[in-house]
Amino acid sequence: MNFYSKIYQESGFSKYWTQTIFWLVFYALNFYFSPDEISLSKALLWSGGNTLIFIIAVTINLKVLLPKFMLRQSIFSYLALLIGISLLLTPFITLFNVWIRNDYATHNHNPLVQAHFHFINLVIVTALSSLVRIPLEWLKIQSEKNELIAKNMETELQSLKNQINPHFLFNTLNNLYALTLKKSDLAPQIVLKLSDMMRYMLYECNESEVYLEKEFQYIENYIEIEKLRHASESQITLHFDPTLYTKKLAPLLLIPFVENSFKHGLQASLEKSYIDIQANCINGFLEFEVTNSKPPSMPGIGLAPKTGGVGLDNVKKRLNLIYPDQFKLVINDQPDYFSVSLKIKLKDSPND
Template sequence: MFKNKKSIELLPTNSISWISAQVLFWLIFISIWLYFSPKEWSYSKDVSWTLINTCFYIVLVNVNLRFLLPRLMQSQSMIIYTSSLLGLGIVLTPIKIWFNTHFCYGDLLCPNWITDAKFHYISMIVLAAISSLVRIPLDWLTVQKEKKELITKNVQTELQFLKNQINPHFLFNTLNNLYALTLKKSDDAPDVVLKLSDMMRYMLYECNEKEVPLEKEIQYIKNYIELEKIRLSKNAEINISIEGEYQSTRVAPLLFIPFIENSFKHGIKTSLNNAFINIQFMITDQEIQFIVKNSKSDHLPGHGHARKVGGIGLVNVKKRLELIYPKTHQLEINSLPDAYEIQLNITTNK
C-alpha cells in the first residue's frame, strides 16, 4: 500500500511553534477531562486522576507523531503503521487500567475492567489517529508554503540571471563600429556612445524591477536597431511600427529584444539583396501583440536549408515567459517560404 507514491515530508516536532501547539492542545484536553470527571471526587483527586490519564495520552500521541508517523512516511506501509499503533495501544491500556483501578478503588481490578479497557484502548487509538490526521495536512501545507517560497526565490534568481545577460557579440560589434567611426572622425561617434550608454544603463540599473514601462523597452529596442544599422548594407530594410497607446503599459524587461537579436543574426546579411526586418507592436488596454518578421538568408548561393530559428537567447526568453506569464502569453514561431515570423501575445494590465 502507498507504493510508488511521493512521501509527505514532516516538520521537526521540537520546533517552538509545534511545542506551543501541543501545550495549548493538552491544556484544553485537561480542561475537558476535568469537566467530565466524576463529581463525587474531591478536587485534588479529580486533578490527580486527570493528569495521570493525560500522561498516557501524551505518551501515545508523541510516540505516534515522533516515531510511528515518520516511519509511515518513509516506509509508505499503512500495515506496519497500523500494527505498530494498535500494538502500542495494547501495551499502554493494561498499564493505564492498573493505574486507574489502583487510584480509584485501591484494588488490582475494578468490577467493570473489561469495559474500561475497551474504552481506554479505543480512546487512545482514536486520539492518536486524530493527531495523525491533523498533523499530516498541516505539515503538508507548511512544507508546500516553504517550497513555494523557495521556488519563488529561485525564479527571481533565474529571472535576474536571464535578463542581465548581455549579448557579447552585439557589444563587441558595436565597439568595433565605434572604433571605426572614431578613426574616420565621424560625427556619428558621439551619438553611438550616447545610445550604447543608454542601453547599458537600462540593462544594468532599470531592469532590476519586476516590470518596466513599455515606453522604455521600446526606446531600448530603437537604440539597438540604430546601432545595428551601422554595420548593415544599405539594401537592408528595417521597419518598426507601433500602434496604440503604451505610455502607461508595463511589461517584464528585455522580453522582446532576444527575438529582434535573432532576426538580425539570421535574417540580415550584408550581401543579401532585399533583406528586411519588420517589427510591429500593437498595444491595447489588455494586450501587447508583438510581431517580428525577417527575410531568410538561405536564398544566398551556397545556402541550403533554412536555419532553425532558435539559440540561447530564445531559449532564455521562453523560460522567462513561462515563469512570468505562465497562462497569459502565446508564442508562435513560423517558417514561411521567404521569411521567419515570430508572434507574441501578452495579456497585461495597465
C-alpha cells in the same frame, strides 16, 4: 494553501504555546468529566494522570510512528504500531484509574470494561492527532518544494539574464569598432545611446517586470545604433501601440527578436532589405511581430543560427520559465523572409 503553510511554519515558541494550551484544555475537560464520587484532590490527580498518558501516546505517535509511516507509505504497519502502543499504554491508564477509584469500585467500574474504554480512547485520540498532522506535513513538504522550485527558477532566470548583457555588449562594441575604423563622426552618438541602454540594463532590469514604454525605448535606442552602420536604403519600419506603455512585461524579452532581424535581415547580398517591427495590444494581449528580409541562399535561420544565437535561444527559455502556458510563439521561416510572432497576456500597472 499559502495561508495554512504560514500557520504550519510558525515559530517554535508559538508551537510550544499552541501545544501547551491544547493539553491544558484537555486536562480541564478531564477534570470537568471526572467521577462525581471522588474528592477534589483525587479529581485533580485523576485528570493529570490521564492527560499525561495521552501526552505520551500522542508524542510517540507524532515523533516515532507517523514519520516512519509517512516515509515508508505503509498504512498497515502504521495501524499495527498504533494499536500496539495503545495496547501497551492501556494497562497503565486502567490501573491508574482503578487505584484512584479503589474505594468506590463496583460492577460499573469493572477493570476489564475500563480497559476496553481506555484502549478505544487512546486509539481515537492518537489517530486524530495523525489526521491533524498529516495535512500539515503535506503542506510543509509542498511549501519546501515550491520554495526550492522558486529558488531554482530565480537562479536560472538570473543566469539567462546575465547572458543577455555580454551578448548585447558584444554586438554593440562590434558596431562601434566598425565605425571607429572608418573614423566616423557617428561614433560619439553610439556611445551616448549605448550609455542609455546600459543604464536601463543595470538599474531597471533587476525588477521582475518593467513598463513596456521603457522596453520600447530600449529597442528604439538599439535600432538607432544599428541604423548608424547600415545602408540608408534599408527599410526599417517600427510601430509601438501607445496603449502598451502602461503595461508590464519581463525585461529584455523582446530585444533578441529585434537583434536576430538585424543580423539576418540587412544583408549586403539583398537588393532591398527590410525589417518590420510591430507591437500591438489586442484584447489584453501583447502581439509582437518582427519580420525581416532574408537572402534566398540562407535556408532556415531559425531561432538558433550557427553563430550568435545566444539571444534567441535565451528568450525561449525565459518565456517557458516566466510565462509557462501563457504565451504563443510562432516562427515563420520562408525562402525570402523570416518572421517571429509572440503573443503574451499582459498585466495592467497598479495605476490603471
